[in-house]
Amino acid sequence: MPAADFEMNEIHWLMDMFNTVDIGLVVLDREYRVCVWNGFMENHSGLLPSAVKDKDIFDIFPSIDEKWFRSKAESVFVLKNRSFTIWEQQPYIFRFKNYRPITGKADYMYQNSTIIPLSMVTGEVGHICIIIYDVTDEAMNKIELEKANHELERISRTDSLTQLANRGYWEAGLRNEFLRLKRSNGCSSLLMFDIDHFKTVNDEYGHSGGDEAIRHISDLLKKTLRETDTAGRYGGEEFAVTLVDTDAEGAKVFAERLRNLIEKSSIFYDEQQIKITVSVGFATYSPKFNKHEQWIEAADMALYHSKESGRNQVTQYTPELKKDTSKASKAN
Numbered sequence: 001m002p003a004a005d006f007e008m009n010e011i012h013w014l015m016d017m018f019n020t021v022d023i024g025l026v027v028l029d030r031e032y033r034v035c036v037w038n039g040f041m042e043n044h045s046g047l048l049p050s051a052v053k054d055k056d057i058f059d060i061f062p063s064i065d066e067k068w069f070r071s072k073a074e075s076v077f078v079l080k081n082r083s084f085t086i087w088e089q090q091p092y093i094f095r096f097k098n099y100r101p102i103t104g105k106a107d108y109m110y111q112n113s114t115i116i117p118l119s120m121v122t123g124e125v126g127h128i129c130i131i132i133y134d135v136t137d138e139a140m141n142k143i144e145l146e147k148a149n150h151e152l153e154r155i156s157r158t159d160s161l162t163q164l165a166n167r168g169y170w171e172a173g174l175r176n177e178f179l180r181l182k183r184s185n186g187c188s189s190l191l192m193f194d195i196d197h198f199k200t201v202n203d204e205y206g207h208s209g210g211d212e213a214i215r216h217i218s219d220l221l222k223k224t225l226r227e228t229d230t231a232g233r234y235g236g237e238e239f240a241v242t243l244v245d246t247d248a249e250g251a252k253v254f255a256e257r258l259r260n261l262i263e264k265s266s267i268f269y270d271e272q273q274i275k276i277t278v279s280v281g282f283a284t285y286s287p288k289f290n291k292h293e294q295w296i297e298a299a300d301m302a303l304y305h306s307k308e309s310g311r312n313q314v315t316q317y318t319p320e321l322k323k324d325t326s327k328a329s330k331a332n
Contacts, residue, residue, distance in 0.1 A: 021039075021040065022040065022134070023132060024038065024041045024094070024130070024131065024132030025037075025038040025129065026129070026132070027118065027127050027128070027130075028073070028128050029126060029127050030077065030126055032056055032058065033056055034053055034054065036049075036129075037049040040132070041094075044096040044097075044099075044109065045094065047060070061094055061095070063094075063095045064093060069093065072115060073115060073128055076115045076116070076117050076125070076128050077128065078125075080119070080125050083114070083115040084115075085112065086112050087110040087111060087139050092111040093111060095108050096108060106136050109134050111132050111133060111134065111135060112135050113132050113133065114133075115128050115129070115131075116128065116131070156169075157169035161233070162215060162233050164221070164222075164233050166232060167233065170231070170234070173230045173242060174242050174295070175292045177242055178295060181285045186285070188242065188243060188245055188285050189243040189247065189250070189251035189282050190240065190283050190296065190299045191241040191242075191280060192238065192281050192300055192303045193238070193239055193279060193280040194239065195213060195237040196277045198213070198236075201274065201276065205269060205274060210237075212269045213237075214233075216265070216267045217276070217278070218233070218239075220258070220261055221241070221258065225241070229241060229242060230244075246284075248282075252282070255280045256314055259277070259278055259312065259313070259314055262277065263277050263278075279312060279313060280314040281300065281301065281305065281306050281314070282299055282315075282317065283298035283301075286298075298317040299317060301317055302317040303315070305321050
């Protein structure tokens with residue numbers, strides 16, 4: 001084969017590869033006008049090379065973050081070094097629809113890219129080449145894995161019946177709040193309450209009825225919480241609430257509002273109406289507490305006092321309160 005024919009074939013092969021390779025290739029000049037637009041870009045944009053040639057890339061794709069892209073490109077023009085982007089930093093340069101069947105959940109193509117300098121014979125960089133890689137499969141796999149991990153983490157810290165924080169997660173939060181108050185000498189309150197005569201509810205309506213009562217109280221509790229508060233199921237029919245930056249007066253207002261809301265509400269289960277009340281105790285943080293467990297004990301002592309005094313009431317912890325060591329009065 002003559003050398004001239006071989007060279008023509010080589011050029012033909014290169015053009016074939018250029019237009020069929022499964023990556024995007026775009027060449028821009030110093031004014032960000034399109035000089036080269038390969039088959040990948042044509043297929044995903046629907047724009048022929050003749051339609052985009054010598055056009056401003058930002059006019060063709062107004063969805064491009066111009067400030068960000070110019071910053072990346074200018075460093076290539078000036079420093080003559082390659083620049084890279086990954087989808088975690090910027091999901092895409094060119095917003096293309098996602099047509100991959102495996103990752104049909106994605107609305108658009110996730111892209112990694114490389115921007116390389118193209119030097120002229122003078123050594124000056126007059127053009128840049130943008131190489132676009134479709135990484136939608138990789139991105140969606142990672143996103144789905146992260147979602148699954150977040151869901152597992154949520155489940156691990158959530159009580160399944162109430163969808164409140166479980167005891168372990170809630171108590172870890174209380175421990176952190178205790179340490180914060182030790183450093184800052186701030187003021188927060190811990191509230192504990194449980195359902196009065198819960199054994200009677202279980203006996204009359206079955207454990208399903210008891211579960212419904214617990215869910216009902218949990219729903220009312222969620223409606224009264226502020227974003228900074230943390231509520232958890234402490235165990236059985238007992239609940240705990242950490243009221244951040246709340247003094248005794250504020251805790252009492254919250255506790256009375258919650259107690260009153262529960263007392264006035266009704267639970268409809270199996271065509272029957274269930275009425276319940278709760279007993280509440282709370283303790284504000286004291287520098288005398290050496291560990292967060294003492295804070296819990298103080299609130300629990302106040303709760304016992306409410307139950308011993310007739311139930312359906314709120315008690316604030318004071319050092320004068322004495323806890324009944326027999327705990328018999330807490331039996332429902």
